[in-house]
Amino acid sequence: MFNITIKYFGFLKHIPLLPHLFDSFMKISILFSNKHTLDYIDEIENEVLSWNNTTVHLHKFGGIQFDVNKKEIGHIHSNGILDILFSREIKTQLIKQGKATEHHTIKNSGWITLHIKTDEDKITAIQLLRDSYSRKFTSPSPL
Amino acid sequence: MYQSRNAKLTLGIIVPNFVSLTFIGISKFAVDLLIKIKTDDYTAEGGTTLFVFSVFFVIPLVMGITSAYFWKDLGFKNIRYVTWSLLNTLIAILMSAIFLKEGIICLIIVSPVIFGCIVSGAFIGKVMFRRKNNTLNSSIIGILLVIFSADLFSKHQYTNKVTDTIIINAPINKVWQYVVEYAPITEKENYWLFQVGMPSPIQSTVDGHCVGAGRKCIFSNGYTFDEKMIVYKPNQELTFDITNQPRDPEIMGHIDILRGQFILKDNGNGTTTVTGNSWYKLYVFPVWYFDIWAESITRNVHLRVMEHIKTLSETNV
Numbered sequence: 485m486f487n488i489t490i491k492y493f494g495f496l497k498h499i500p501l502l503p504h505l506f507d508s509f510m511k512i513s514i515l516f517s518n519k520h521t522l523d524y525i526d527e528i529e530n531e532v533l534s535w536n537n538t539t540v541h542l543h544k545f546g547g548i549q550f551d552v553n554k555k556e557i558g559h560i561h562s563n564g565i566l567d568i569l570f571s572r573e574i575k576t577q578l579i580k581q582g583k584a585t586e587h588h589t590i591k592n593s594g595w596i597t598l599h600i601k602t603d604e605d606k607i608t609a610i611q612l613l614r615d616s617y618s619r620k621f622t623s624p625s626p627l
Numbered sequence: 628m629y630q631s632r633n634a635k636l637t638l639g640i641i642v643p644n645f646v647s648l649t650f651i652g653i654s655k656f657a658v659d660l661l662i663k664i665k666t667d668d669y670t671a672e673g674g675t676t677l678f679v680f681s682v683f684f685v686i687p688l689v690m691g692i693t694s695a696y697f698w699k700d701l702g703f704k705n706i707r708y709v710t711w712s713l714l715n716t717l718i719a720i721l722m723s724a725i726f727l728k729e730g731i732i733c734l735i736i737v738s739p740v741i742f743g744c745i746v747s748g749a750f751i752g753k754v755m756f757r758r759k760n761n762t763l764n765s766s767i768i769g770i771l772l773v774i775f776s777a778d779l780f781s782k783h784q785y786t787n788k789v790t791d792t793i794i795i796n797a798p799i800n801k802v803w804q805y806v807v808e809y810a811p812i813t814e815k816e817n818y819w820l821f822q823v824g825m826p827s828p829i830q831s832t833v834d835g836h837c838v839g840a841g842r843k844c845i846f847s848n849g850y851t852f853d854e855k856m857i858v859y860k861p862n863q864e865l866t867f868d869i870t871n872q873p874r875d876p877e878i879m880g881h882i883d884i885l886r887g888q889f890i891l892k893d894n895g896n897g898t899t900t901v902t903g904n905s906w907y908k909l910y911v912f913p914v915w916y917f918d919i920w921a922e923s924i925t926r927n928v929h930l931r932v933m934e935h936i937k938t939l940s941e942t943n944v
Contacts, residue, residue, distance in 0.1 A: 504751050505744075505747050512709065515706065526704045538759065540754060540757050541754060541755075
């Protein structure tokens with residue numbers, strides 16, 4: 485459903501609020517199909533926000549985006565799809581290790597995707613986000 | 628601490644409903660103002676005004692966002708946002724029944740949209756009001772206000788025609804008499820909205836057989852549509868304008884049935900093809916959602932009448 489919508493109606497993502505509405509409806513639908521995914525997202529969100537200088541806001545195409553010092557760590561769509569941007573070398577390694585797959589739409593890039601469905605996926609997601617956080621984190625100068 | 632938690636939870640229910648009533652009041656006021664400028668676009672028969680897209684989408688979204696503001700410190704998980712938003716939806720629907728005098732069928736039709744948008748608003752608000760959100764996403768409120776204003780002042784006019792066809796195993800002159808008027812329908816309802824209480828057609832009577840004659844379509848709750856024949860061609864065509872429709876809360880201000888038509892065609896083999904057409908004007912928006920329902924209801928009214936005409940014609944051949 486998600487992939488079909490992205491493939492054929494992806495151009496609608498630029499209409500203000502529509503991606504957020506779509507994401508919310510995905511969240512409602514996943515409540516009936518795999519409600520644990522929503523708990524995993526809650527837990528990941530709480531974990532990431534416990535790290536220094538992290539912030540959260542709505543992702544422009546629906547879901548929540550985590551930043552550190554205004555750089556994106558990664559974002560999660562409400563159907564449990566985690567997207568993170570790494571370098572292409574790291575992406576290749578992660579895919580080889582089975583920790584992630586090609587990004588669900590942007591293939592020719594460093595973007596990776598992880599479908600969070602189980603407790604193990606949640607742990608992997610936190611590891612990947614932590615890795616991304618470490619790479620993007622630069623300590624702010626003390627005030 | 629516990630009292631403060633309960634207070635925030637309660638405020639997250641009371642305030643959004645108050646906000647929604649205020650916004651509905653504003654939209655009603657604006658639409659009333661527009662009626663004075665251009666009556667045809669905004670007024671249904673009997674003076675009831677239309678319900679714009681914002682009432683069903685923007686206002687519930689704002690309700691959800693307002694709830695999330697009060698619930699932001701309660702540490703709710705996603706599932707709690709859904710359950711409390713469900714309560715908010717039920718209260719909003721109850722208030723619509725009390726203050727807007729909406730009928731049960733209308734409320735059944737709008738409730739999935741209202742619920743979806745209230746929950747969406749709550750989810751959006753949850754992230755917006757996160758302590759660690761450094762952007763606040765305040766542009767969302769701006770976008771909603773722009774949509775609300777643009778919606779109020781944009782043109783709202785939509786008419787549609789629904790067509791259904793049935794083949795009856797009877798000669799055309801036999802079918803014609805039942806097209807013009809028919810005895811009460813006694814068959815069980817098989818459309819779910821009729822089964823849950825929506826009035827269905829049961830009988831049609833006429834006071835003459837010529838152009839200008841009156842026709843009445845009587846519904847199961849006793850309500851009557853008054854019709855006037857504008858085309859009366861025996862064994863060919865019956866077209867009638869609706870001159871008066873019941874002041875039913877399910878219909879008032881939502882839809883005007885404008886015209887009905889039956890066209891008969893002799894198939895040359897003892898059978899007759901009957902085509903039923905209905906024209907209506909909608910006063911609830913967005914049409915991409917409400918017209919699905921309007922078409923479905925009109926189609927099932929057609930089919931109930933046409934199946935009955937088929938039964939009568941084929942039984943009495």
